Amino acid sequence: MLNITKKFPGIIANDNITLKLKKGEIHALLGENGAGKSTLMSVLFGxxxxxxxxxxxNGQVVKINNPNDANELGIGMVHQHFKLVEIFTVLENIILGVEPNTAGFLKKKEAREKVINLSEKYGLRxxxxxxxxxxxxxxxxxxxxLKMLYRDNEILIFDEPTAVLTPQEIKEILQIMRDFAExxxxxxxxxxxxxxIMEVADRCTVLRKGKCMGTVNINETSKEELSRMMVGRNITFSVHKDEVKTGDVTxxxxxxxxxSKTHKNNAVKNVSFDVRGGEILCIAGIxxxxxxxxVNALTxxxxxxxxxxxxxxxxxxxSSIRRRSIxxxxxxxxxxxxxxxxxxxKLGQNLVLQRYWQxxxxxSGFIKFDAVREYAEKLIDEFDIRSSQGPDTIARSMSGGxxxxxxxxxxxxxxxxxxVAVQPTRGLDVGAIEYVHKQLVARRDAGKAVLxxxxxxxxxxxxxxxxxxxYEGEIVxxxxxxxxxxxxxxxxxxxAKRDVVKEINDGGK
Structure with missing residues (x-):
């Protein structure tokens, strides 16, 4: 990709960026939220x-007008926000657009076999x-x-592929990447x-605010150096917090x-616990x-x-969701x-979704637009929300982070x-993760409860x-x-291991 520039209203998302990918390499693309990474890859994918x-x-200039052109050139992409049809099955989504057929009749049996073989080969059951x-x-x-593997692509774009995976699944994905490169x-x-990046990538290109800050060999750099290139300052990787002082049960x-919506068994089985003010209680699990x-029942x-x-x-x-909020x-x-x-x-409307009626x-039932704008601008500034048109930015057009x-x-x-914070740092860069963790600890230090x-x-x-x-709907x-x-x-x-838990927080273990 040579000297790529991509503009949107009010912002240059990619400013004269050059990115070169070698055959058989894993090339990382690193940058803050809104640095232009997904935009650059969306240009490559059409x-x-x-x-x-x-x-x-391969040295030849190509024109990629749409994702079909990209697929014909062997370029596939796993998107950060999935491009899936919710009312279709897994199989129908995987073959969508490249359906195997004879004289217009769909041949699902062959497709099913290929999908099952791929899922078993790469551990993506x-x-x-x-x-x-x-x-x-x-x-x-x-x-x-699996959609990408099914199309036999040779250039594979992974946009935040591990953001929602468990530690074990992440290991598997990174191993799959190595296998692909080999x-x-x-x-x-x-x-x-x-x-x-340090574990699997060969090289890394760093973007900051739409500009390319350089490409480095991974065996010649460090996490600290990469984070400095990315955000322009030193990042603290550890979370600092005082001793816990719990209050009443919140x-x-x-x-x-x-x-469960998908099978006859219950998804959550007889779960009991308390969360007190002044503590961060974490529910962990695959x-x-x-x-x-x-979480859906709780909220x-x-x-x-x-x-x-x-x-x-x-x-x-x-109770209603509004009652819980109040x-x-x-x-x-x-x-x-x-x-x-x-x-x-718009971003401003989204920021008052749970307060517009206050x-x-x-x-008298009419929104005070000036008040909404003023409040939105305060939050945009405090939380460093990057948006091309401030409170008027359409939420869909913003980066995932x-x-x-x-x-x-x-x-x-x-x-x-x-x-109740579910995957609160999903898709955030290290600077934003540091900030969110500080916010969670600040709520706890203010005597509030965090789940x-x-x-x-x-x-x-x-x-x-x-x-x-x-594990399997129970606290183990x-x-x-x-x-x-x-x-x-x-x-x-x-x-593999479980305590004999009768009722945590209700008589102990």
């Missing part, structure tokens, strides 16, 4: 057209007949990767995770059971073990089968597009009694004061992050 510059493949809307985010990630495939790997969950269903998105939830002493088991619950959701934002609303923002920052800003600024649900082992160990491990262990090891946590998460 989703955008650059105003200046050219793309060459999926059920071809499940609907996309019924599977976890981690499973949807696998479907995206097979002669070339990989462009967008990530914010410096550990992964959230009490008793014998909670939640039905994706698909009931955390999503538990009012789904119904509870049995059991009780109390917030600040009030029973909220059957009582002091904030929710950073797992899926920012589905539950976090109205994508076609007297600060409306009078800046969409996440907008949600974090909205939920934390409500100053909740209980902050963190995370798949990131480093985050689980560094940020939390207590860890509960969920309680760990103290000061004395527990990552290996021990991994054993609980995989179900």
């Amino acid at each position: 989703l955008y057209q650059a105003e200046e510059g050219e793309i060459r493949k 999926v059920d071809p007949d499940e609907l996309i809307e019924d599977i976890t985010v981690g499973m949807q990630q696998r479907v995206e990767i 097979e002669g495939k070339s990989i462009l790997f967008i990530t914010h995770k410096l550990n992964e 959230l009490s969950v008793k014998n909670l059971t939640v039905a 994706d698909g073990n009931g955390q999503t269903e538990f 009012g998105l789904d119904k509870v089968s049995s059991g009780a939830i109390k917030l600040c002493g009030e029973d909220i088991t059957k 009582l002091g619950m904030s929710h950073i959701p797992e899926d920012r597009h589905k539950y976090g934002l109205v994508l076609d609303y 007297k600060d923002f409306q009078k 800046n969409q996440q920052k907008a949600i974090v800003a909205r939920e934390i600024d409500k100053e909740p009694e209980l902050l 963190l649900v995370s798949l990131e082992l480093d985050e689980v160990m560094d940020v939390s004061d207590r860890i509960l491990v969920m 262990g309680e760990l103290d992050p000061k004395i527990a090891t990552v290996e021990e946590l991994g054993l609980y998460m995989s179900g």
Whole structure:
């Protein structure tokens, strides 16, 4: 990609960027949220057209007008925000656009065999007949990767492929990348995770605010140097926090059971625990073990089968989402597009989604637009939300990391009694992760309760004061992050080890 420039209203997303990919290499693309990484890859995949510059493949200038052109050139892309049809099955999504057929009749049997063979070869096991809307985010990630493998692409673009995966799945994905490179495939790997770059990449190109800061060989650099190139300052990788001082019980969950939407068994089985003011309690577990269903029931998105939830002493088991919000619950959701934002609303509108009806923002049923704009500008400034047109930016047009920052800003600024944070740093760069972790600790130090649900082992160990491990819908262990090891946590998460837990926080273990 030579001298690529791509502009949007009010912003130059890519400013004269040159990127060269060698055959059989893993080339990392690193940069802050909104640095232009996904835009550059979208130009390569034909989703955008650059105003200046050219793309060459094997020395020949190529014109990529759309993703079909990219696929014909052997270029495939796993998108950060999945391009899947929710009401189609896994198999239908994988073959969409390249359906095997004879005289116009679909031949699903051959496609199914190829998908099953690929999934077994690369350890990406999926059920071809499940609907996309019924599977976890981690499973949807696998479907995206299988889509690319099914098309036999030789240049593979991975846009934040590990953002929603468990530690074990991340290891598998990184190994798959190595296998691809050994097979002669070339990989462009967008990530914010410096550990992964150091582990698998051969070279790394760093972008900052739309400009290329240079390309370095990984064996000649360090995490600290890469982070400096990326954000222009030194980053603290450890989380600093004082000793925990717990107060009264803020959230009490008793014998909670939640039905599964995809099978007859319950997704959450008889779960009980308390979260107190002044502590960060983390629920850890491999994706698909009931955390999503538990959080949906807790926040009012789904119904509870049995059991009780109390917030600040009030029973909220059957309360509306607004009632929970008024009582002091904030929710950073797992899926920012589905539950976090109205994508076609402006950023300013999204930042007051849960407050527009309060007297600060409306009078006699009419929105006070000046007040909304002023409030949005305050949050944009405080949380460094990069948006080309400020409060008027359409949420859909923002980078994934800046969409996440907008949600974090909205939920934390409500100053909740209980902050339910699900994968709060998903897709964020190291500078933004550092900031979000400080915000979580600040809520805790202000005497408020934080319930963190995370798949990131480093985050689980560094940020939390207590860890509960969920496996197959049950709490199987309680760990103290000061004395527990990552290996021990991994054993609980995989179900290989479990405490005899009767009722944590209700008589002890």
